[in-house]
Amino acid sequence: MPRPSVRRGTALALSALLLPVLAACGGSEEKKKDEKPEAKKEQGAGELVIYSGRNEELIAPIMDKLQKATGAKVEVRYGDSAELAAQILEEGDRTKAGLFFSQDAGALGALSQADMLAKLPQKSLDKVGAAFRGGEGDWVGVSGRSRVIAYNPKKTEKAPDSVHDLIKPEWKGKVGYAPTNASFQAFVTGMRVLEGEDATLKWLKGLKANDAKQYAKNGVVLDAVDKGEVSLGLINHYYWYEKVAEVGADKVNAKIHFLPGGDPGALINAAGVGVLKNGGQSAAAEKAVDFLLSDEAQNYFAKETSEYPLATGVTSTVKGLPALDSLDAPKIDLGELESLQKTLELLKEAGMV
Template sequence: MSRPIVRRTAALAAAAMLIPVLAACGGDKDEKKTAEKKADKPKGASELVIYSGRNEELISPILAKLEKATGTKVEVRYGDSAELAAQILEEGDRTKAGLFFSQDAGALGALSQAGLLAKLPQKSLEKVDPAFRGGEGDWVGVSGRSRVIAYNPDKTEKAPDSIHDLVKPEWKGKVGYAPTNASFQAFVTGMRVIEGDEATLTWLKGLKANAKPYAKNGVVLDAVDKGEVSLGLINHYYWYEKVAELGADKVKAKIHFLPGGDPGALINAAGVGVLKNGGQGEAAEKAVDYLLSAEAQSYFADETKEYPLAAGVTSSVKDLPALDSLQAPEIDLGKLESLQKTLELLKEAGMV
């Protein structure tokens, strides 16, 4: 779901800055007042308010199936994941949301750090590999996406095996990226966690000197496909969606999954968390289990070409490498919540 760049950046900063404020004041709430507020919220397992950072066009069909499968009446508020996380942080124990469906793990990590997510049942958590769920057991990944390098075979025989190669002189003016895109910023956050702020800033300055900025991942892929640039940093599913839409013979660009645990091979997750103060725990937990069901997991794999994360469900997308074959860096995805520092580095590097 596209949003103005300035609005997204402001939302990310707001979410990051709200965490310590709300965490500090959360313990000072008057218990009676809190109980009265909760009494006004939806009750029972028949109603559920979802704050969804996932696109309405994408998610509404599966939420309609969720309603039917669980017998739950669903009301959905759509928006940018960072904006919605900031809203939930601001609402605190007054939130009307029972479930937060985030496009990325960072926003879930922010809510977890603020203590606003409820522990999920172990049976739900065990459906997903620990790498794709919160360390506190309060959120779980639903679908995954890998960062890759797209390349044009007419411009280069193959793509580099590391993002660190992209700052070398031979790639000057030949790399495309989307610095204001949330997935790029999540990758940079991951790089900070893995390699530290100083090394990341040095890399960002090198990339800025070498690369051409674009507004979105899809535009980066188009630029690679047309030969405007030789390489592009994107999420894997953009290429698979383009191939599905146009046919493999109509797509010049190829993609390269980076080896060796390179930061550029980060696998991020879209996921869900039950709001502790939403008063809709039973309905929300049923929704979590449905989103991890074979029907829902297959929907995401087929519709968005993302990786299903629930055990026992595999993708049917042609030529998509198996998830367990990817050499992603080992990282606690919950730590991707430190977006404010990432934005500061991007600004210092002249990218935003």
């Protein structure tokens, strides 16, 4: 169990990202300290409140099926993963959430460090490889996505094999990226964990100095590469596969390159779930976890989002998508991606946000 000082530090770091939302929740921190929370009774399978950092348009169909599978009345509250994690930390014993469905592993790692998540049944944990579940056994990955470099063959014959090459003069003004996007920030956090803060800041400043072009989202970065506005772009793999599925391969100029050698630019992140200790809904929440790891749900994510299914025995049928175990991703504890606040500080120092 983490030391109290670590838990407080994590809570403060995440809460700093959500001051407007926390203020809207009502009541001062001083007042909340004076109130004594009532102990929650376990609600069985009757009701389940899910805080979801995954987009409503994306997961609404599978949430309908989850409700039937669990037998619970399911209420889903949508928002940004980091903001929802901060809200859970602020709510503490009073949290309304029984299950947290995060877009990335970092927010789950933050709640794990804060001792907010319940240990999952071993049978649930065993459905997913150790690389995609929490070291404390309190969260598990549902779907995975790899960082890649998109490139336009009309602009360059091939993409470089490392993100470190992007700060070289040959790529000046030719790279697109989305510094305010959560997936880019998770990648930068991974680089910090792998290579240290000084090296990461040097790379960020180098990318900025090399006139890399900023965009709002991964999809916009891919569009810019496809149109030839830039030669290269940093995105998640599934954006390319979704674009191909939508308009046809013959209408997509861009290609993508999965980086070799454990490069930080090849980070595989995971969307995942954790059961809240204080939610009083563990029975329904654990059923929800098992449903999300079922063949039905795993195949939904593989087909609808082109993400990697993470449950053992389920493989993607997306045409041309390399097998997950063939990727040369960096070795990293995904729970360590929780240190987002320091990443935001580095991005600010580098002049990117």
